[in-house]
Amino acid sequence: GTTRHYKFNIQLHNVTRLCKTKSIITVNGKFPGPRIVAREGDRVVIKVVNNVSNNVSIHWHGIRQLQSGWADGPAYVTQCPIQSGQSYVYNFTIIGQRGTLFWHAHISWLRATLYGPIVILPKKNASYPFPKPHKEVPVIFGEWWNADTEAVISQALQTGGGPNVSDAYTINGLPGPLYNCSANETFKLKVKPGKTYLLRLINAALNDELFFSISNHTLTVVEADAIYIKPFETDILVIAPGQTTNVLLRTKPNPTNSTFLMAARPYFTGQGTFDNTTVAGILEYKLPSQKALDAPINSLQIPTLPPINATSFVANFSSKFRSLANARFPANVPQTVDKKFFFTVGLGSSPCPKNQTCQGPNGTKFAASVNNISFTNPTTALLQAYFSRRSNGVYNTDFPSFPLMPFNYTGTPPNNTGVANGTKLVVLPFNSTVEVVLQDTSILGAESHPLHLHGYNFFVVGQGFGNFDPQKDPPNFNLVDPVERNTIGVPSGGWAAIRFRADNPGVWFMHCHFEVHLSWGLKMAWIVLDGKLPNQKLPPPPSDLPKC
Ligand code: C2O
Numbered sequence: 001g002t003t004r005h006y007k008f009n010i011q012l013h014n015v016t017r018l019c020k021t022k023s024i025i026t027v028n029g030k031f032p033g034p035r036i037v038a039r040e041g042d043r044v045v046i047k048v049v050n051n052v053s054n055n056v057s058i059h060w061h062g063i064r065q066l067q068s069g070w071a072d073g074p075a076y077v078t079q080c081p082i083q084s085g086q087s088y089v090y091n092f093t094i095i096g097q098r099g100t101l102f103w104h105a106h107i108s109w110l111r112a113t114l115y116g117p118i119v120i121l122p123k124k125n126a127s128y129p130f131p132k133p134h135k136e137v138p139v140i141f142g143e144w145w146n147a148d149t150e151a152v153i154s155q156a157l158q159t160g161g162g163p164n165v166s167d168a169y170t171i172n173g174l175p176g177p178l179y180n181c182s183a184n185e186t187f188k189l190k191v192k193p194g195k196t197y198l199l200r201l202i203n204a205a206l207n208d209e210l211f212f213s214i215s216n217h218t219l220t221v222v223e224a225d226a227i228y229i230k231p232f233e234t235d236i237l238v239i240a241p242g243q244t245t246n247v248l249l250r251t252k253p254n255p256t257n258s259t260f261l262m263a264a265r266p267y268f269t270g271q272g273t274f275d276n277t278t279v280a281g282i283l284e285y286k287l288p289s290q291k292a293l294d295a296p297i298n299s300l301q302i303p304t305l306p307p308i309n310a311t312s313f314v315a316n317f318s319s320k321f322r323s324l325a326n327a328r329f330p331a332n333v334p335q336t337v338d339k340k341f342f343f344t345v346g347l348g349s350s351p352c353p354k355n356q357t358c359q360g361p362n363g364t365k366f367a368a369s370v371n372n373i374s375f376t377n378p379t380t381a382l383l384q385a386y387f388s389r390r391s392n393g394v395y396n397t398d399f400p401s402f403p404l405m406p407f408n409y410t411g412t413p414p415n416n417t418g419v420a421n422g423t424k425l426v427v428l429p430f431n432s433t434v435e436v437v438l439q440d441t442s443i444l445g446a447e448s449h450p451l452h453l454h455g456y457n458f459f460v461v462g463q464g465f466g467n468f469d470p471q472k473d474p475p476n477f478n479l480v481d482p483v484e485r486n487t488i489g490v491p492s493g494g495w496a497a498i499r500f501r502a503d504n505p506g507v508w509f510m511h512c513h514f515e516v517h518l519s520w521g522l523k524m525a526w527i528v529l530d531g532k533l534p535n536q537k538l539p540p541p542p543s544d545l546p547k548c
Contacts, residue, residue, distance in 0.1 A: 001041035001093070001123075006034070008048040008523055010082075010114070018167060019181035020146050024113040025052050025105075029140075032140050032173045032204070033116030040098045040123050046090045048082060053079035053152070053418035058090065059106035060118065061242060062225055062486045065455050068092040068306040069383060069506030070541045072454055074105035077509045077525060078383040080548035086545055089167065098122045100200035100244040101225035102140070109515055112149040114143065115204040121227055129324065130222045130248060133198035137189060140202040140212050141239070141264055143275065144168040144175055149206075153519055155482060156448050160352060160366055161359025162272050169205065169264055176280040177297045178263075186297075187281035189262070194253035198222075200246055203239040206515040208266040208274065209314075209448060209489060212237045213284055213303035213457070215260040219247040221321070225485035227235060227457060228329055230322040238267055238317050240450035242487035242513035251285065258285045261300045269309045270447035270490040274333045311492050314448070318463070318491075321483035329519065333459045333479050334433035334499045341426070341434070342402045343370050343466070344409060345449045345490055345522060346441030347514065348419040351373065361417065361444060367520050369419040371400045374521030375511075376421050382547045383507040386527055387541065399424035399524055409441045409467050410493045416444050422526065430531035435461075437468050438488070439495040446493035449517065455508040455528075458498040465494035473497070487513055502528045507536040 013029040014021055023179035027033035038044050046220045071090040072078040082088045098120045105114035117138040122128060131362070143166035145152060156163035168175035171187040191197060203210055211237045222231050223246035231248075239245055265278040280302065306313045323331035350367040352358035360366040367374045378385070378394045385394040407414050428434060436458075438451055461477040477497060490496045511523030530537040 001039060003043040004038050006036060006046040008046055008056040008058065009051055010048065011051045013250055013417060017182070017185055018146060018179055022146070025054065025110060026113060027116065029072045031113055032142065033114060035116055035138060036103060037121070038094055038116045039121045040094055042203070043091070043093045044108065047087060048090065049087040050082045050084055051085055054110065055083055055086050055107060056105060056110065057081045057107045058114070059104055060090065060092065060101070060103050062101035062244065063092060064095060064097060064504065065092055066095050066504050067539060069455065073106050074454065074509045076381055077507060078381060079107050079111055080381050080546045081107055082546050086546060089542065090136055091542065094120055097226040099223040099228070100138070100202060100246055101226050102202045102204060102244060104204060109149040109153045109206065111204070111515065112143065112145065112206055113410055115140065117200060117501055119204055128466050129228050129329070131196055133248065134195035136198040136200060138200040138202065140172055140204050142170040143175060143205045143208065144170050150201045157519060159359045160364065162366060165195060165273055165275040166206070166279055167275070169210065169275065170266065171279050171281045174281070178278050178280045183297065186285050187540055189281065190284050190547060191251045191284060192286055193251055193255060195251050197249045197251065198246060199249055201237065201239055202244045202245070203241050205241050206323070207241070208268065209240040209450065210264045211267055211305040212239060212262070212264040212434065214249065214262040215301050215303040217249060217260065217283070221245060221247050224321055224483060225457065225487065226323050226485045229483060230481070234317065238314050240487060240489045240513065242452040255285050255287070258287050259300060261285065261302055262305050263305065265305055266308060267310065268312055269311055271445040278302070290335060302545055314489065318489060322481045322486050325481035328419050329377055331459065332480055332486060333461065333482060334501055336546060337499065338432040339428060339434045341436040342439065343436055344372065344403050344439050344441045345444065345451065347444040347447070348417045350419055350421065365473045367419045368427050368517045368522035370522060370524045371403050372419050373399065373422050373424055373524070374419040375523040376423050376521070378423050382425070382525055383542065386507050395423040395425050397425050397427050397527065399426045409439050410446065413443050419521070423459070427527045427529065430502060430505060430529050430536055434502055435497060435499045437497045438490045438494055439468050440490050442493060448492040449490045449522065450487050450513040451490055451510065452487040452513045453508065453510045455504050455506060456500045457486050458500040459484050461497050461499050463491055463494065463496040468495040504519060504528060505530045505536065
C-alpha cells in the first residue's frame with residue numbers, strides 16, 4: 001500500500017442554516033468535513049492541529065486500528081485531548097476493510113459538526129463483488145442545532161434533565177426543502193438514466209436512528225460497516241448512528257420525471273421529546289432534452305417511511321444482513337467461546353446533588369449504564385495508565401460480567417432505577433473468543449441502543465425480543481453467515497448477541513452511539529492483553545501523544 005497524508009486544521013467557520021448564521025467548529029473550514037480516501041492496505045497519516053479553544057480529539061470510527069490503539073481517538077480512553085494550540089498525528093494502516101466508515105470528534109458533543117466520510121477502496125486490481133458503479137457518492141446524515149451543542153449538553157448534565165433536541169436533520173450538511181428557510185440548502189444527487197450509483201450512507205446524527213428512502217427507487221444493500229454483505233433489495237433503510245451502509249441505486253432508463261425526493265426521518269421508541277422532522281434531498285436526472293419535468297419541489301411526493309416507532313420493521317430489516325461467507329470473503333465466526341458476558345444496557349437515574357433541583361425522573365438526574373454501572377470518564381487516558389502500569393486511582397478491572405441482581409429486563413420497571421458510578425474495565429486475554437449478550441432494559445422505557453465497539457468488528461450471532469433466554473436462544477445462533485459490523489442496534493425491548501476474537505491488544509471503548517446516552521454513562525471499556533509474539537503486542541505510544 002501507499003501512504004496518504006492529510007492535514008486537519010480544527011478551526012471556526014461561519015455556516016448559515018435555517019436562516020441563522022452560526023460559528024461552528026470545523027476541519028479546514030468545511031462542513032461536513034473533508035473526505036479521507038484510501039485503499040485497503042494503505043497507511044493513513046493525519047496531522048490534527050487544534051486552532052480552537054475547545055479540547056479536541058478525533059476518532060476513525062470502525063477502523064480496526066490493529067496494533068495502533070494510540071490512534072483510535074476517544075478522549076480519556078486512548079488519549080488525552082489535543083489542547084488548544086497543540087497537534088497530534090494519527091497514524092494507522094487499513095487492514096482487511098473496504099467500504100465506508102467515517103471520522104468524528106470523540107469528546108463532549110463536538111461531533112455535531114466535526115465529522116466526515118472515510119472511503120476505503122479495494123486494493124488496486126481488486127474488484128467489487130457487485131457491478132462496478134458508474135459513480136460513488138457519500139451521503140452523510142447529521143443533525144443541526146440552532147443553539148450551541150456544547151451549551152445544550154452542559155446544561156442537560158447540570159440540570160440532570162434531557163437535552164434539547166436538534167432543529168433539523170441534514171444530508172451532507174443540508175436540511176433541505178421541508179424546513180422553513182432552507183430550500184437553498186438542499187442536497188442534490190445528479191444522475192444519468194440507466195446507470196448504477198454507489199451511495200455510501202453514513203449516520204453521523206448525534207441521537208437518532210433514521211429511516212431513509214428515495215421515491216420510486218429500489219436500493220440494493222451491498223456493504224455494512226466496511227464489510228461486504230450478501231446483497232438484498234429494499235425500498236427503505238434503517239441506519240443507526242455509527243453505522244455505515246453502502247447501497248447501489250440503479251437509475252431508471254426512461255424516467256417520467258426528472259426529479260424525485262429522498263427523505264430521512266427518525267426511528268424512535270424512547271420516552272420524552274425528540275426531533276420529529278424530515279430531511280429531504282433531491283435525486284435529479286440529467287435528461288437529454290431536459291423536458292419541462294422540473295416540477296416544483298412542493299409537488300413532489302415524499303417517499304413513504306414507516307411510522308416513528310416501527311420496531312418490527314427495524315428488526316425485520318436488520319435480520320436481512322448476512323456476511324458473504326464465501327471463499328474470497330470468509331466469515332471467521334468464533335465457533336467456541338472462552339469468555340461469556342451478559343450486559344444490560346439502558347437508562348436509569350442517579351441522586352440529585354444537594355442544593356440543586358434536577359429535572360430527571362422524580363427529581364433525580366438522568367443516567368445510563370451497562371450492568372448498572374454508569375461509566376465515569378477518568379482524568380487521564382486509560383490506555384496510557386494501562387501501558388505505563390499506573391492504573392491506581394484511574395480505573396478498576398472489576399466490571400461485572402453479569403448483572404449483579406438479575407430482574408425482568410423487559411417487564412415492569414423495578415422500583416430502584418438507581419445506577420452506580422465507576423470507571424471499571426474488563427480484562428481479556430489475547431486471542432480469547434468473547435460473547436456478549438446485550439440486553440435492553442425497560443427501566444425508563446424500552447429503547448433501541450446502537451452499541452459500538454472500538455478496535456473490532458463483531459459478528460451478530462443472534463437477536464430477539466423480550467428477555468434473552470440462556471437455554472433456548474443460543475441453539476438458534478447463526479454461526480455460519482452472521483453479519484460482521486462495529487455498531488449494532490440492540491432491539492428496543494430485546495437483546496442482541498455478538499462474538500469477536502480479542503486479537504487486538506489495547507484499551508477499547510464500547511458504548512451507545514447516541515451521544516446523550518454516552519454523556520449519561522452508557523459505556524465501558526475492555527483491556528485486551530498483549531500476546532506472546534512481537535506482532536501481538538501494543539507498541540509504545542508516539543512521542544507527540546497529548547498529555548492531560
Ligand atoms: Cu463513533 Cu466511540 O464512536
